[in-house]
Amino acid sequence: AHLDRIAAVDGDVHAFLHIDAEGALSQAAASDARRANGDALHALDGVPIAVKDVLTTTGLPTTCGSKILEGWVPPYDATVVKKIKNAGLPILGKTNMDEFAMGSSTEHSAYGPTKNPWKLDRIPGGSGGGSAAAVAAFEAPLALGTDTGGSIRQPGAVTGTVGVKPTYGSVSRYGLVALANSLDQVGPVTRTVLDSALLHELIGGHDPLDSTSTTTPVTGLVDAARAGGTGDLKGVKVGVIKELAGEGWAPDVMAKFNESVDILTKLGADVVEVSTPSFQHAMAAYYLILPAECSSNLAKFDAMRYGLRVTPDGDPSAEDVMKASRDAGFGDEVKRRIILGTYALSSGYYDAYYGQAQKIRTLIIEDFKKAFEQVDVLVSPTSPSTAFPLGAKLDDPLAMYMQDLATIPANLAGTPGISVPAGVSDVDGLPVGVQLLAPVLEDARLYRVGAALE
Numbered sequence: 158a159h160l161d162r163i164a165a166v167d168g169d170v171h172a173f174l175h176i177d178a179e180g181a182l183s184q185a186a187a188s189d190a191r192r193a194n195g196d197a198l199h200a201l202d203g204v205p206i207a208v209k210d211v212l213t214t215t216g217l218p219t220t221c222g223s224k225i226l227e228g229w230v231p232p233y234d235a236t237v238v239k240k241i242k243n244a245g246l247p248i249l250g251k252t253n254m255d256e257f258a259m260g261s262s263t264e265h266s267a268y269g270p271t272k273n274p275w276k277l278d279r280i281p282g283g284s285g286g287g288s289a290a291a292v293a294a295f296e297a298p299l300a301l302g303t304d305t306g307g308s309i310r311q312p313g314a315v316t317g318t319v320g321v322k323p324t325y326g327s328v329s330r331y332g333l334v335a336l337a338n339s340l341d342q343v344g345p346v347t348r349t350v351l352d353s354a355l356l357h358e359l360i361g362g363h364d365p366l367d368s369t370s371t372t373t374p375v376t377g378l379v380d381a382a383r384a385g386g387t388g389d390l391k392g393v394k395v396g397v398i399k400e401l402a403g404e405g406w407a408p409d410v411m412a413k414f415n416e417s418v419d420i421l422t423k424l425g426a427d428v429v430e431v432s433t434p435s436f437q438h439a440m441a442a443y444y445l446i447l448p449a450e451c452s453s454n455l456a457k458f459d460a461m462r463y464g465l466r467v468t469p470d471g472d473p474s475a476e477d478v479m480k481a482s483r484d485a486g487f488g489d490e491v492k493r494r495i496i497l498g499t500y501a502l503s504s505g506y507y508d509a510y511y512g513q514a515q516k517i518r519t520l521i522i523e524d525f526k527k528a529f530e531q532v533d534v535l536v537s538p539t540s541p542s543t544a545f546p547l548g549a550k551l552d553d554p555l556a557m558y559m560q561d562l563a564t565i566p567a568n569l570a571g572t573p574g575i576s577v578p579a580g581v582s583d584v585d586g587l588p589v590g591v592q593l594l595a596p597v598l599e600d601a602r603l604y605r606v607g608a609a610l611e
C-alpha cells in the first residue's frame with residue numbers, strides 16, 4: 158500500500174531519492190512468514206520505514222543529497238539501519254535532504270527540492286524534508302532522520318509530524334555520514350508520539366562502534382508515551398523559554414503556541430516562565446562550531462577513494478583532480494561552510510572564533526542546567542514561522558539559518574528535544590509545531606508531556 162502511495166504522489170512530493178520496491182516487498186514477505194509461523198515479533202515488525210539518505214545502507218545508494226557521492230553504494234549498514242532490519246521493518250527507500258544535511262528547506266539537495274505535502278509550493282523544512290514529507294504524505298508510516306541543529310524537529314513542525322532528537326550519544330552515529338560529530342543525532346520521524354517512542358527504543362542503546370555512545374539503556378519511552386496519553390500532567394513543571402518567543406516570531410505561530418501552553422495548564426502542569434539568556438548567542442556559536450567540524454569531515458571527499466572524479470584536460474596533478482572534483486561535486490552552501498570553517502580554525506583566528514564559540518556552548522549548557530533546577534521540561538515554538546514558499550530564502554543564508562533559532566541550543570548542549578504538532582495556523586492553514594526540551598538522558602519526559610499535548 159505504501160509503495161502504491163509513493164507511486165501515486167512522489168512525482169509531486171519528491172520525498173525519495175531512491176525507492177527499493179523489491180527489497181521492501183521481500184522484507185514484508187519475510188515478516189508475513191514470521192507472523193504465520195507464530196514467531197515472537199517486535200512491535201514494529203513488518204511496518205515500513207523510510208531512511209534519510211545520510212545513513213549508510215548496504216546495497217542501496219547513499220548520496221547525502223550531494224553530487225559528490227552520486228552512485229556510491231556503501232558496503233555496510235549504519236547501526237540504526239541494522240537494528241531496523243533485524244526488527245523486521247521493510248525499508249521503502251532513501252529520502253531527500255539538503256546536501257550533507259546543511260539547510261532548513263531541502264532546497265540545497267543536488268537532486269531538486271522536496272515539496273511540502275500540505276501545499277506543494279511550500280518547503281517541507283530541512284535538512285530532513287524528505288523524511289518528514291514522506292510521513293506527512295502517508296508514503297511511509299515511519300522514517301529516520303538526523304538532527305544536527307534542528308533537521309528532524311523543524312521539518313516535523315512545518316509538516317505536522319512528530320520529530321525527536323534524542324540525547325546526544327544515546328543513538329549510535331556509526332554509519333551516519335558526519336556533518337558535525339559533536340552535534341549529530343539520529344532520531345525518529347512519525348505521525349504520533351507513541352510511534353516515535355517505539356522507534357526510538359528500537360534504535361537507541363550502546364554501540365561499541367561509536368566512541369561517543371552512552372552506556373545507559375534507552376528504555377521507558379513507550380511507557381512514558383502511554384502514561385502521557387492519559388492526559389494527566391499533574392505534578393509536572395513546565396518552563397516557557399522567555400528568549401524563544403515574541404519579536405521575530407510569526408504571530409500565527411505564537412497564537413498556536415500559546416494555545417498549547419494553555420492546554421498544558423489545563424492538563425494539570427505547573428507552567429512558569431524561565432530565562433535562558435545565552436540562547437540568543439546559540440546561532441552565532443553554532444555557525445562557527447558546525448562549519449569548523451564539517452570543513453574537517455568533508456576533507457575526505459578527495460576524489461581518490463570514492464565518489465565523483467573529475468579529471469581536467471592536460472596533465473593534471475592529484476591536487477588538480479581534487480580541486481576540479483570538489484568544485485563540481487559540492488554545492489554553494491557546502492562550499493560556504495567549508496570556507497567559513499577553515500577560516501575559523503586557521504591559526505591566529507582559532508581563539509577569536511572557535512574558542513569564543515566553545516565558551517558560549519558552555520554558557521548554554523549552564524543555562525539548561527539552571528533551567529532544569531526549576532522545571533522538568535522546557536517549551537517553545539519549534540520554528541519561527543510556518544512553511545515558507547520555495548525559493549523565498551534561497552538567496553539569503555542568514556534568513557535560512559534563523560529557522561533554527563529554537564532548535565540549535567539542544568544540539569549544542571546534547572539535550573533531547575521533540576517537536577509535536579500544535580494544530581494549523583489561522584492565517585495560512587499550515588502546521589505549527591511545539592518543541593519540548595528535557596535534561597540529558599531524560600528523553601522519557603518528552604514522551605510523557607508530548608503524548609499528553611498531542
Ligand code: GLN
Nearest residue numbers: 258259260305306307308
Ligand atoms: N538547518 C541547520 C543547518 O543548516 C540544521 C542542520 C541539521 O540539523 N542537519 O545546519
